[in-house]
Amino acid sequence: MEPPDFEAMNFTVEPQVTVYPLCEEWRDSSEGSVFHLAHIFLFLGFMGGSGFYGLLYLFTFLTLGFFCATLWAWSDLCTTDAFLWSFALFGVCSGQALHVAYRLRSVSFEKEFQELYNCLFKRLGVSLTHFGKIVSCCDAEIHDIEEDHCFAIEGKTPIDKLSVLLSGRIRVTVNGEFLHYIYPFQFLDSPEWDSLRPSEEGVFQVTLRADNPCRYVAWRRKKLYLLFAKHRYIAKIFALVVRNDIAEKLYSLNNKAFDSSGHRYDLRLPSYCHMPGTELEKTDAFLQLPVQGERTA
Template sequence: MSATTEAAALGTDAIDVATAVPVDDGNGDDDALSGVEDIISAILPGACETWNDAQHVLFQLASICFLLALLLPQVIKPHTWIFRGLLILGFIFMCLWGGIAVCITDVIGWYILFIVMNLVHVSYLAYVQREAEFEKILEDVYAKIFQPLKVSRDTFANLVAARGKIFELKQGDVYAVEKRTTSEDRIAILISGTLRVSCEDHLLHYIYPNQFIDSCEWEAFRLNQGKQFQVTITAESPCRYICWPREHLKYYLQMDPFLDAVFHNIIGKDIITKLYLLNEQLIRKPPKTLNMVDIRNSVARDDPTFTMQRLSQLGSPEDFAAFKPLSMPGDKPPPGGRPLSMSFETTV
């Protein structure tokens, strides 16, 4: 056998061996990817004959941003802001991918449009959710009275805008005169200063900032039990107060059931506070002919206010010159102090 014949035989054997024994050339991943492509081609016949490699890292980052935006739970308070921020970031990555990796103007144009639309929407949200503004002197009123009851700044600002007006009283000016001033046309909250409440020149109690001036009269008029002030209210110092017309405020509260409930809660608390003030005066100096039972019975009668002639027996202004109002519910009692009880011997 010639050398040429032997070489040919050896070559044939080598080809057979190479064909019979597979050699790992490092393309296993490509084969797996090819299998996936075959499956997709079977589901969508004719869609793609050839498949490209994995896309640029910018495309992957954009996809991650979209995924995070969709998985973001709504329980997170700034959910809307984070959601829009992730969308805008993903659109920016897609825009860069269209200009750097694939160089397609359509991709750039569409995603620029998406970015602009989301920026406009974010600007609108910022405008709608901006912090409501009202006069600075009302900040303490909102923080002390309305904010603890979950009233938003927007709601309070709308309440102030509902024909709420701020008035001033100089020292010695009179807010209401007993049996002369009607109580049917307004309700007010004291912003600053101190008001003195008296009947027939006898001191009953003081009204301090963040308290209603005429809460008792508001409730009495609502129950059709009185249309005139039974007390005189005088400014002990320069005062400011915000006042609403009764009918307009009632109409506004009817349009907002939540605020209506809040308002009745605040007024009820204010009336109870005033009863506590009278109660403390009775404890400090118990009169001989007047007790809490008389007050209770007079409140239960049709007349919303108890007999002022009997109330005048509580004492003179000098008796209560050093009187300090009872702390509001929730305040810490003074050292060594004890809660004030409203219970009295009920002997009628």
Template sequence: MSSTPELPPHLFTTVPFFPSATPGVPHVSNATSCQEWEQAHHLLFHLGNLSLLLGLVIPTTLGLHMILLRLLLLTGCGLFIAWATLYRCNLDVMVWNVVFLVVNFMHLFFLLYKRRPIKIDRELRSVYKRMFEPLHVPEALFQRLTGQFCTIQTLKKGQAYAAEDKTSVDERLSILLKGKMKVSYRGHFLHNIYTNSFIDSPEFRSTEMHRGEKFQVTIMAEETCKFMCWSRERLTYFLESDTFLNEVFRYLIGKDITNKLYSLNDPTLSDKTAKKIDRQPSLCSQLSMMQMRNSMASTSDTDDVLNQILRGGSAGSLHQKSPGYQDVCKDEAHRRRDGG
């Protein structure tokens, strides 16, 4: 008969005995079955879990949702550390919760840093309040816009910001912070530029169509002026990376060009009236705008007319096309002075 050969005893391995991790509970062969439930943990353990629960049920619609979540996670981790250290003497539970505590503290610090109050320069606060805040531009975004590649420059009375046919329009875009500037064409007064408005918005718009152009007007400081100035190339690159801010600038520049067209064709406006943002256009302005539309509609080269308007060269041509235009403006000027 064949018999099974006996194996050497050194081939057998002995499985070590692992005692129960819970004192007082006997070791059982089936780890999934509970022979005896352990007693309830200390109150710190339950408070820690309660903090985690509250953090998870905070509605996301709450403004401080993430900050409250991180605070409750920090509280829960701190309670677990105290419970594991003082009542369980369990090193691994304590170490893991210390790691969680540090990570949540870093997140909380970053969230609080993002919500810190932004200090806008006193000279720029008026521009932000009047132009950017109504369009819901955050203070942090405005600070980025004005802090990276924006400079504040000063012009004394009589100094020129731009000279017609000499100064390039490709260099900068500026907003007047203080003072008043005068715009003229071949020695003829066109309009004034007041605080919290763009100085060269028509040129900025026309530059998007044709590069390498020169100013068609002369812009002179009527009094000591202070303005903030962007490098046009860097500003364009920055706006291309931020769609929201790009749309804000399109709106502001379009509105500024419209205001300049109204003031261009209504020189009888007083300084106080011209500074108002929301004003009704005069009859003189309405006629001018209608002539612009009719000119653009009646010509086949619409782009050339638009470019001419944006470059500031439309005033003379529009006046010449309507012989009675100046008479209407004069009549309206007399009517305003007479209080009619």
């Protein structure tokens, strides 16, 4: 049997030309709108900030974005992979949003601690997580002082804690002489705290008496130093707020300290509070400052 004559049969095989469809116009269907909405949510989500509220903002918008992407992928039978990925990411982001919302709810404080955070720590950028560790260090306890009762007595009360006044007013005296008041959200014992090293002990050199019923929060020295050892960031925050409190008290004292001649003492010079009266008088020539508006010869 002879093989077939292909040339006589004149069969020609033309190569197939693959033609890809061109996008002639933008789609105007519902899935196109959902697709764009998904990316708008994703764009807004990635503009979130830091902290608990920033994370909640971020994951909320990411959840909405991936939910819209899942709806868009579901409407097209050819986007199975896109649907599975979008649905998986939607589940992850929704779980993260719920987790952050739970943590945000769990990091809640009593009214007075919340006011303490807003007045003293929030402006320094301290997160609620770090503030929660600070509150836990004092066991979230608030102490009371009745009117005319003493928080500390000169030469007797040991320096074993660091305290912040939450309400009321404290009168500070030395040798029976009035120095200044302590108002809410000021430290009661910042100079004493800063004057001692962790291994040192000391007693108050002033008397602190309540002018009216007061409430305060206190951290024990040992527990607070253990917290500082674990969290250097918290140690830096306390160093900043304590020294700022001391500076405010010094300038407050500096504006009120006058001798019998009406000259102002500068408390940034060596302290005169613990000097005998005769020695104090001898230092007048060195401590006198011209009153504002008065010129020296």
